[in-house]
Amino acid sequence: MDGDTAIEIRLLTSLSQIDARDWDACACPEAASGGAPNDPFTTHRFLSALEQSGSVGPGTGWQPQYLTAYLEGKLIACAPLYAKSHSQGEYIFDHNWAHAYERAGGRYYPKLQLAVPFTPVTGRRLLTRSEFETTGRNALIQGAVQIASQNEISSLHVTFCTETEAQAGQKMGLLHRTTQQFHWENAGYADFDAFLASLSSRKRKNIRKERTQAQNFGGRILALSGDDIGREHWDAFWQFYQDTGSRKWGSPYLTRSFFDIAHETMRDDILLVLAERSGRYVAGALNFIGRDTLYGRYWGCGEHYPCLHFELCYYQAIDFAIIHGLSRVEAGAQGEHKLARGYLPTTCHALHWVADPGFADAVAQYLEAEREAVAEEIEVLTTFGPFRKSNEEDHD
Structure with a gap:
C-alpha cells in the first residue's frame, strides 16, 4: 500500500x-x-x-x-x-x-x-x-x-x-545518535540455576551470595500481576517511588493518580515485586510486561537490607522471564553494575534534527565521535562480561 x-x-x-x-x-x-x-x-x-x-x-x-x-x-x-x-x-x-x-x-x-x-x-x-x-x-x-x-x-x-x-x-x-543500556538475554534457560551455570565461577558464587542475603532479610517477596495487585500495594509502592524520585530528580515524574489509572487500565501489563516484613511493605520494583520482554522501570524502598535491590530489580525479573518464556529483560537506563549480574550492553538509538546549520554540523561531529566511543565501550564490556569462556574450567 x-x-x-x-x-x-x-x-x-x-x-x-x-x-x-x-x-x-x-x-x-x-x-x-x-x-x-x-x-x-x-x-x-x-x-x-x-x-x-x-x-x-x-x-x-x-x-x-x-x-x-x-x-x-x-x-x-x-x-x-x-x-x-x-x-x-x-x-x-x-x-x-x-x-x-x-x-x-x-x-x-x-x-x-x-x-x-x-x-x-x-x-x-x-x-x-x-x-x-x-x-x-x-x-x-x-x-x-x-x-x-x-x-x-x-x-x-x-x-x-x-x-x-x-x-x-x-x-x-536526521542525525543518528547511539547510547547503551544493559539487557539480559534468555538463552533458553530451564531455570535460574541453568542461567547461573552459564556464568563464570566467581560471578555465579557472587549472585548466589547476594540472593541468599536478600532472601534472608526477614520477610517474604511477592511477585504480583493482574488482579493480584491491590490498592494497598500501590499505596506502598507510591511511598517508595516518591523517595527514589525525590533523590534522583528532585520530585517524582509520575503523579499518584498515574498508578490509580494504571491499576484500572494496565494491571495485566504490570509485574509488581514487593518485599514484606512484619506486616509492612519495605521495598518494591515495578516492571511492565511486553510480548517477549520484561521492562524494569522503578525501584524504591522504605528500609534498607543488603542486596534486596539486586533481588527485586534483577534476579526476580530473570526468574519471571524464564518461567514465562520471555526472551529479554530490559533493566532501565545506565548502571554498569548490572554487567556482573548477567546483563550485557546493548545499543540504543536516537535521531535529532537541529535547525541552525552551523550548530547542526557541530552536533554531527560530536555524534560521530560518540558513536565510535559507544561501540568501543560495548565491545570491551561484552568481552569482559560475566559469562564463562569456552576454555574456562567450571569451579562451583
Missing part, C-alpha cells in the same frame, strides 16, 4: 481526540488478534494514563502535540510528540547542547521531543498501520521536521527509537 498519495498531517493536544482502536492499530498492530503488544509504552492506555494523571501536560514541561498522519481520511500513522521546556525525563540527554546553543545567543527551548515520557525503553516511535510502514514513517518524520521549522523551534529529538527507524531517519537527513 506504500505510495506517494498526499497525506494530511494533524497535531492533537489530547489522546481523547482519537479513538483508542485507531491509535493502537498503529501503535501495536501485532496485538490486533489478541495477546500483548511488543511493549505497552506507546499504547493509547499508557499514554492516556500519563495525560489523564497530569504527569504530562500543563506545568510539567511535557506538552502533548500528538502527531497523526491521515490518508483519505484514515489514520495510517501516529507518534507521541511533545513540546518541551526542559530536558528532564528523557535519558538520552542534550543538556550540554542546550547550554552551548543558549551561550551562542540562541533559544533552545521549547523543543520537540518524539518519545515516551520518562521511559528509557527501545521501541517503535513512528507508529504505522500494517502495510503503511514506509509511507507512514516518512510522513511522520517530514511532518515533525516541517512543524519544527515553520514554528522556528530549535530542534527535534526522537529518542529510544528502533534501529530500523534510526536508519530511515538518517537517510532523510
Whole structure:
C-alpha cells in the first residue's frame, strides 16, 4: 500500500481526540488478534494514563502535540510528540547542547521531543498501520521536521527509537545518535540455576551470595500481576517511588493518580515485586510486561537490607522471564553494575534534527565521535562480561 498519495498531517493536544482502536492499530498492530503488544509504552492506555494523571501536560514541561498522519481520511500513522521546556525525563540527554546553543545567543527551548515520557525503553516511535510502514514513517518524520521549522523551534529529538527507524531517519537527513543500556538475554534457560551455570565461577558464587542475603532479610517477596495487585500495594509502592524520585530528580515524574489509572487500565501489563516484613511493605520494583520482554522501570524502598535491590530489580525479573518464556529483560537506563549480574550492553538509538546549520554540523561531529566511543565501550564490556569462556574450567 506504500505510495506517494498526499497525506494530511494533524497535531492533537489530547489522546481523547482519537479513538483508542485507531491509535493502537498503529501503535501495536501485532496485538490486533489478541495477546500483548511488543511493549505497552506507546499504547493509547499508557499514554492516556500519563495525560489523564497530569504527569504530562500543563506545568510539567511535557506538552502533548500528538502527531497523526491521515490518508483519505484514515489514520495510517501516529507518534507521541511533545513540546518541551526542559530536558528532564528523557535519558538520552542534550543538556550540554542546550547550554552551548543558549551561550551562542540562541533559544533552545521549547523543543520537540518524539518519545515516551520518562521511559528509557527501545521501541517503535513512528507508529504505522500494517502495510503503511514506509509511507507512514516518512510522513511522520517530514511532518515533525516541517512543524519544527515553520514554528522556528530549535530542534527535534526522537529518542529510544528502533534501529530500523534510526536508519530511515538518517537517510532523510536526521542525525543518528547511539547510547547503551544493559539487557539480559534468555538463552533458553530451564531455570535460574541453568542461567547461573552459564556464568563464570566467581560471578555465579557472587549472585548466589547476594540472593541468599536478600532472601534472608526477614520477610517474604511477592511477585504480583493482574488482579493480584491491590490498592494497598500501590499505596506502598507510591511511598517508595516518591523517595527514589525525590533523590534522583528532585520530585517524582509520575503523579499518584498515574498508578490509580494504571491499576484500572494496565494491571495485566504490570509485574509488581514487593518485599514484606512484619506486616509492612519495605521495598518494591515495578516492571511492565511486553510480548517477549520484561521492562524494569522503578525501584524504591522504605528500609534498607543488603542486596534486596539486586533481588527485586534483577534476579526476580530473570526468574519471571524464564518461567514465562520471555526472551529479554530490559533493566532501565545506565548502571554498569548490572554487567556482573548477567546483563550485557546493548545499543540504543536516537535521531535529532537541529535547525541552525552551523550548530547542526557541530552536533554531527560530536555524534560521530560518540558513536565510535559507544561501540568501543560495548565491545570491551561484552568481552569482559560475566559469562564463562569456552576454555574456562567450571569451579562451583
